[in-house]
Amino acid sequence: MGKLVLYGLLASPPTRSCCLTLKALDLPYEFITINLMVGEHMLPEYLQKNPQHTVPLLQDDELYLWDSHAINAYLVRKYGKDDALYPSELVQRAVVDQRLHYDTSLMFTDSLRELTKRLLFLNESSVPQSKIDGVAAVYDMVENFLGENDYVAGSELTIADFSYVTSIGGLTAYLALDAAKYPAITAWWDRMKQLPYYEQANAEGAAQFEAMVKAKTYTVEP
Ligand SMILES: N[C@@H](CCC(=O)N[C@@H](CS)C(=O)NCC(=O)O)C(=O)O
Structure with missing residues (x-):
C-alpha cells in the first residue's frame, strides 16, 4: 500500500469528510495542514499539485486527487475491505x-x-x-x-x-x-x-x- 497524505485544514468540512472515510477504513495517513487563511493554497507548490487550489487534496503515491467526494469514493474502492461505504450495486x-x-x-x-x-x-x-x-x-x-x-x-x-x-x-x-x-x-x-x-x-x-x-x-x- 502506498503512503497516503491528506492536505487540508481541520476547520474545513470537506477535509473532515475525508478524515472520516480514512478513519472508517482504518487507513494510516499523514495530515499536512494547508492554511487557507494565509493563502497557502495559492502557493505555486500547492497549485502544482491541485490547480483548483481547494482542500482537501489526497496524495496516494504519484496520484494527486482533489474533491472530497472523489477522494472518498476512491478510498473505498481502492482500500475498502468491502463496498459498504460506497455500494457497487x-x-x-x-x-x-x-x-x-x-x-x-x-x-x-x-x-x-x-x-x-x-x-x-x-x-x-x-x-x-x-x-x-x-x-x-x-x-x-x-x-x-x-x-x-x-x-x-x-x-x-x-x-x-x-x-x-x-x-x-x-x-x-x-x-x-x-x-x-x-x-x-x-x-x-x-x-x-x-x-x-x-x-x-x-x-x-x-x-x-x-x-x-x-x-x-x-x-x-x-
Ligand atoms: N467540492 C470541493 C470543495 C472544496 C472547497 O471548496 N474547499 C474550500 C475550503 S472548505 C477551499 O479549498 N477553498 C479555497 C479555494 O477554493 O480557493 C470538495 O468537496 O473538496
Missing part, C-alpha cells in the same frame, strides 16, 4: 451519487461555502437573508432525504453521511438546527456521533469552524 450507488452531487452543488457550495467566503475570506459584515433561507431549504431537503432511514442514502452508512455530517455541522453555525422541526436530522446526527472515530475525525475541526464563524460580527440583510 447500481441503484444504491445512484442514490449515494445523487446525495453527493447535492452536497457539491447546493449544500456545501451554494450554501456553506458561499456564506463562509463572504464572512471569513471577503471579510463582509452582512449576509443576505436569502442565503440564510437557503440553509433552511437545505435542512428541509435533508430531512426529506432521511425520511424513515437511519442514514442519508438509505439504511446503511455511506460516504454521503460523511459529507453531510460535516456540511450540516458547518451550516448550524449560521442557522441553528431546530430539533422539533428536524427530528430525522437530529436523530441521524446523534447516530453519527456514536461512530467510534467521529470524535477524532470530526469534533475538533467542527468546533474550530464554529468558533471562526461565531467570532465574526455580521448582520443579515433583507
Whole structure:
C-alpha cells in the first residue's frame, strides 16, 4: 500500500469528510495542514499539485486527487475491505451519487461555502437573508432525504453521511438546527456521533469552524 497524505485544514468540512472515510477504513495517513487563511493554497507548490487550489487534496503515491467526494469514493474502492461505504450495486450507488452531487452543488457550495467566503475570506459584515433561507431549504431537503432511514442514502452508512455530517455541522453555525422541526436530522446526527472515530475525525475541526464563524460580527440583510 502506498503512503497516503491528506492536505487540508481541520476547520474545513470537506477535509473532515475525508478524515472520516480514512478513519472508517482504518487507513494510516499523514495530515499536512494547508492554511487557507494565509493563502497557502495559492502557493505555486500547492497549485502544482491541485490547480483548483481547494482542500482537501489526497496524495496516494504519484496520484494527486482533489474533491472530497472523489477522494472518498476512491478510498473505498481502492482500500475498502468491502463496498459498504460506497455500494457497487447500481441503484444504491445512484442514490449515494445523487446525495453527493447535492452536497457539491447546493449544500456545501451554494450554501456553506458561499456564506463562509463572504464572512471569513471577503471579510463582509452582512449576509443576505436569502442565503440564510437557503440553509433552511437545505435542512428541509435533508430531512426529506432521511425520511424513515437511519442514514442519508438509505439504511446503511455511506460516504454521503460523511459529507453531510460535516456540511450540516458547518451550516448550524449560521442557522441553528431546530430539533422539533428536524427530528430525522437530529436523530441521524446523534447516530453519527456514536461512530467510534467521529470524535477524532470530526469534533475538533467542527468546533474550530464554529468558533471562526461565531467570532465574526455580521448582520443579515433583507
Ligand atoms: N467540492 C470541493 C470543495 C472544496 C472547497 O471548496 N474547499 C474550500 C475550503 S472548505 C477551499 O479549498 N477553498 C479555497 C479555494 O477554493 O480557493 C470538495 O468537496 O473538496
